[in-house]
Amino acid sequence: MLIAEDNEVNAIIAKAFLEKFGHKVKHVENGALAVEAVEEGWADLILMDVHMPVMNGIDATKAIRLTQQGKKLPIIGLTAEAFAERHVLFKEAGMNGVLTKPFTEQQLADIIAAHPVADRRLESRNDGPAIAPGAARGAAADAIDTGNNGGPADTQATSCETDLYPTGDLGGLKKFRDQLGSETVSTLLNEAQKSLRKQLVDLRDGLQTGDATRIREAAHAIKGGSGSLFATHIAKLAADIERNAADIDTVRGLMPAFENAATDAIAWWREQAA
Template identity: 35%
Template sequence: TTSLLAVRAREKHLELLADVPAETPRIVRGDPTRVRQVLTNLVGNAIKFTEAGEVVVSVASAAEDGGRARVRFSVRDTGIGIAPEQLGAIFDEFTQADVSMTRRYGGTGLGLAISQKLVRLMGGELSVRSEVGRGSEFHFTLSLPVEATVELPAGGRASLGGRRLLVVDDNETNRRILRDMLAAEGVAVDEATNATSGLEALRRAVAKGAPYDLTILDAQMPDEDGFDLAAAVRADSRLTQARLLMLTSAGRRGDGERCRQLGIQAYLTKPISRADLVEALGTVLAGSPLASAATLVTRHTIAESRRSLQILLAEDNLVNQQVAVAMLLKRGHTVDTVNNGREAVAAVRRRAYDVVLMDIQMPEMDGFEATAAIRSLPHGKDLPIVALTAHALSGERENCLARGMTGYLAKPFKAHELFAVLEGSVDRGHEKPGAEGALVGVPVDLEAFRSTLREAGAEEAVDSILDTFARQAPERMAALVAALASRVAPDVARAAHALRGAAGTIGARGLAGLLERMETAGREGDVDRARDDLQGAESELAAVVDYLRRRHAPAEVRMEAPR
């Protein structure tokens, strides 16, 4: 939710932070569309009414009986605040705290009324605490069932346990969040509030013969910023081996090149998740190829290396199902399971998958029949389908490939065999089902868009059009989420159509393909089918917006990690 709104926060030079303690359950069952819409409204309002300081999205939880947890969501800002006499009507429709605020900031206050209704539908109550001139906090608590999960693998990154890190950041909230994240990984953290004290801490550690394993710098600090500190570190012969990670709230043109010149190994934009932070730190500390001097570790390279896939497993044997699911979850993938070929075809109709694992021998409809049916679907022609068979016979692999499958695996198989076949099938060029012609690893075909404008003699408009899309697209996605939450199918179709048209125009074909499916589902009155593609569309839009933002820092965009 915060990733799309981060663009608006950066434009106002605000700190947008996410505070999710390590003990928070990784997965709870609820209504993600409604929760997402409420948080989008609250964070959007907080950014709108905050001119300086920070917006913090926090999650806290407490265990309940029966495998449930009370999860508290809050959005706190350092904005203008709300007067006590106006708090009583803040959730009324078309009410804003002050008429003059409508003129200055825009809007009607309808978002808070809708948010209150959505929270009540989920069994909670939206509340607010506020002080004029100091800011506001909106919060709600839901009782939700907790899903059992497994820890994700470390992959090629180093363990963080026992490491010593220095955090240099003037923002107290961000230091606390980083300290808590790192403590959960067994990391000892020292803190400095400015560049001068940070440099002194680094020198003291080296003098004692116990240098820090890595230093996290904040790019936006008063007087001397993170880049000034990095330059001072590199100018000191005693600190040549210091590893540096830069955090920023507002990426600027040329940041990527500055990082390379100063020997900064990683560069991440806030809000940062614990998973991304741990992945980046582990990659740098492991000295892996991804952290080589030629490649800057960023959110983009982390996502590329993680490669979490949406997988459909068609397998009628429950034991085999459970074994495969355990392996895939351990790898960090998301898995849906079905028991026969007919259910597999129905699942592919409803949702976009990166790959299908298809057992050959299943009741009602076998794997070959299901594959043929999937290949007849508009978005199923290029979908990777890996055959799972109990017959390791000569010619079986060739038979499966001839029948339309893209990979083959004989049971029983080991985890590394499954991953090699699975990820190899996806790497052969099928990045996003339902996104015909999408470029692998690149969410926007800028050359095609530029060529279109060039033919019209308007190539000079490329930058302004892309900037407009990056600003407006998150709001259009919020409108689509709201339409899904209200379950009004025509509104879903209209909202998806509006964003699809803009995405298609700029060459974001993967995003446009998913939105087209949502639009079609809306026109057919099937809101649930449209909701199935929401997570994929949001992820794709976040990638598009991030890509458009990073294109203003060319040296950071072209990060070809060894593959």
């Protein structure tokens, strides 16, 4: 399995699930490297993030479809965009399916089962049986969008916060820890803190220079990474900023609450990683 994903948190999550299923996994950080990996004959299936630097997932998919090795290779798009019309565009670019971030273990298993691949699976790390192609065939077999139903960002939010908007979803995080183990989840939570700090710098710089594209990309990254790790409040506020990125004054008005939510999310992740 090849993961093309520039967000380290999302890449670790996908890799952990795939290795739990028993697959051998390679991770690259942009679409150009994904094309190279396909040309080298590495991949049997690709999880392709749509938004990446150097070469995005749409352009990479089109390039892969032009190669001999990639004509029939299953490519599953990864995106935090929930709009069905956007997912149709991804399919038209050559993707076989689309998985909306944040996604659950079962959603990932279902969409892989819907697109059988050559068997290069390793033994599962938890000594359980690897998920064979077709074993979890479900709605994903006929759909290009798994949606967010049952995903981390949609679970009931609970937190030590007493405020109207809790910092995070403790129940969802507990289930996630049960699936991947405490060590992996603690690693993810520590990585998320570093990623959020970097993305905040990008967002502030974009706001200072009036760069709507940079604002949108930073907010999009924060929305996806935070939602994947159950920081529900900042994920919601990041979605608001992404949606209003072209209106600099509106973004400025959203920033005080967003900065507070970022501080809370980092503190919450640190507490849960301990």
